[in-house]
Amino acid sequence: MSPLYARHKRTSLAIATAVAAGALLATGLTTSASAQTPAGAAATPLAAAPTTLSAAARTTLIQQAQAGATETAQQIGLGTQEKLVVKDVVKDVDGTVHTRYERTYAGLPVLGGDLIVHSRSGKTQGVTRANKSAIKVASLTPRVTAAKAAQQAVSAAKTLGSAKTAADGARKVIWAGSGKPVLAYETVVGGLQDDGTPNQLHVITDATTGKKLFEYQGIENATGTGKSLYSGTVSLTTTLSGSTYQLSDATRGSHKTYNLAHKTSGKGTLFTDADNVWGTGSASSSSTDQTAAVDAAYGAQETWDFYKSTFNRSGIKNNGVGAYSRVHYGSSYVNAFWDDSCFCMTYGDGEGNVSPLTSLDVAGHEMSHGVTSNTAGLEYSGESGGLNEATSDIFGTGVEFFANNSNDVGDYLIGEEIDINGDGTPLRYMDKPSKDGGSADYWSSTVGNKDVHYSSGVANHFFYLLAEGSGSKTINGVTYNSPTSNGSTVTGIGRAKALQIWYKALTTYFTSTTDYKAARTATLSAASALYGSTSTEYKAVAAAWSAVNVA
Structure with a gap:
């Protein structure tokens, strides 16, 4: 799982992810094909596109x-x-x-x-x-005790702020995430991180040497403020129970929206209303405020519809079952997160409890972590972690364009509505990621050492170049100027095709350990399957990766 926002109190201006976001046809429209063609609008299904399965x-x-x-x-x-x-x-x-x-x-x-x-x-x-090495382990008898591995995991969790003194569980596994497969322990430590985010730290320990091999956070967080605080007046699908309306959407897998009332555990109370008119359109610090719930429900609705319309995907797990959302998490909690263990989305209310993190691209970003978790399962560390974060940015952006909301028009900016920085700037820029002060525009041998919210810049930049191309242009009133590492000129193929390529790569070619080089191979395979190996689209994928220094 992974957060959209990388722990504001410790790591400034980043959006995070853990293991286990509408285009206005108004002034300033570019001549770009992707700005004019809605995602998923192709009249004839592509032969290699996923078909709808009952x-x-x-x-x-x-x-x-x-x-x-x-x-x-x-x-x-x-x-x-x-x-x-x-x-x-x-x-x-x-x-x-x-x-x-x-x-x-x-x-x-x-x-x-x-x-x-x-x-x-x-x-x-x-x-x-994910790993081409043969699985051969000399012995299945560990030399290190499970207790010692658990102690090491608890110590690692303490550095994140956890007050837990014991692990929640441990199991013997074979670790093949990198290098030669070995016998190992996977230990999980719960509790809370230092900013209030739930902790679900997974630590992999070599069962022979006691060496820590890997760790990842099982909670996916994102930063967003929402309601129809951001999206204006929207239509919501609700359920009438007796004489009371419930914020439950039976048309989208029975997604429900709950009120945590500033608590940090449990499911909370299902939002209900007497007249089916929800929220005020203004932020409120009240724990019973419906406005944040409106944005959360709307974000879930648009995300479901985006995946269904664009990729024939029925819900996060593609099984027709909806997740659920919780709002008013904690007090002044400046984040939002997806948790695969509860199959749910959770939103904080931001500074002073008046800036809920429920904007459209944040909702799409976070729930897309669920899609990644239930498909490729990209490890939330190193280059695969950057690809995990970027996937959520890419599909969160797709949701925003798809919604076609005049109050929150589609753009290639991440978290622009929630104003986490306090100066009106977005969290991330897809056309030139380094504008946020930390993200990478291009690949280098050390990019995997960056926080995943910053290493994601390489894939975000690739996607923007693939969809829109390099150079200066204006889309929906926003001006972009995307550079290339090799000085090349990249011509975009449109957002709709770029989304199809990324989704196919994620769902049929990415594995848990995919890095940038492997992502290039996977997206080329996807483009070849969808459009042909001699197609313009295939050549554009190659050119866009070269433009971000991935060969």
């Missing part, structure tokens, strides 16, 4: 894949102690099936062992693996 059809495909998992494991060369567990299935219009598997070794989960098998008419066409 719940029953999806279940059948998963069951069939699981039934044949042993044979598949043998076909792709896995060892006798390795087993495949189906996580998800995507079927393209042309019949190609992409089956995403988790892996076990001698009954232990293999972290970083996920893979995708691409098949057609029952025949394997290729395999994309």
Whole structure:
């Protein structure tokens, strides 16, 4: 999981992510194709685009894949102690099936062992693996005790502000996230971080040497202020129960919006109303204020519709089930986060409890962390963590353009409505990420050492160049001027096509350990599948990556 906002009290001006956002056709419109063509508006489905699957059809495909998992494991060369567990299935219009598997070794989960098998008419066409190394572990007997590994994890959590003195749980695993696979412990520590964000720190410890191999935060946070504080008067789908209306959307997987009333735990109380008119359009510090709930419900509604209309994806897990949202989290909490463990979105009220983090792109950003978690599962650290954050920025931006809201027009700025910086500037800029003072415009060998909110700049810049191209232009009244690392001129293919390429790469080619070089390969594979290997789109993907120094 991951936050949109990187812990304002410790790391300034960043948006974060953890493991487990409407275009106004008004003045200033550019001649850019993507500014004129709504995402997902293609009249004819692309052969390699995902097709809509009913719940029953999806279940059948998963069951069939699981039934044949042993044979598949043998076909792709896995060892006798390795087993495949189906996580998800995507079927393209042309019949190609992409089956995403988790892996076990001698009954232990293999972290970083996920893979995708691409098949057609029952025949394997290729395999994309998170780790290409063979899984071979000399011994399954640890030399380090689980207690020692847990103690190390608790110490690591304390540096984040956790007051927990014991781990919430630990399990033996095979760590294949990087390098040679080894026997390890995965330990989880809960509690709260120093800014009030829930803590769900996962620490991976080598069970032979005791060395800490990896850690990631299981809570995805984002910064946003919202209501129709930001989006004006909007239509909401609600439910009438007796004589009372509930903020529950039965048309979008029964998404519900709850009031935490400044608490930091529990689900809260479902918002209800007598006349089905919600909020005031103004921020209030009251714990019963409905305005923040309006923005949260609207953000969830637009995010659901964006994914459904653009990618034929039915909800975050693509199973037709809606998440739920909680507002008024904590007191003066300047963040928002997605938590995969509760399958829910949570929003703080910002400074003084009058700046809720519920703007449209923040909502789209955070819930897109859920999509990433339930597809590629990009590790929230290093370059894969930057790609995780960028994916949320990319799809959050897609949601904002899709909504076509005149109060919050589509742009390539992240968090521009919530004013976290206090000076009217956005959190991030996709056309030239370094304008925020910390993000990377281009790849370098050290970019993975940056906070994931800053290393995300490389992918954000790539996406902007792919969609809009380089140089100066004005879109929906906002002026951009995107540079390139090699001095090249990049011609954009439009936002709609750029979104299709990124989504296909995420759902059928990215794995948990994908880095920037692998992302280039994955998006080229996606462009080839969608448009052809000699297409303008394929060449544009290559040019945009080269322009951000990813070869």
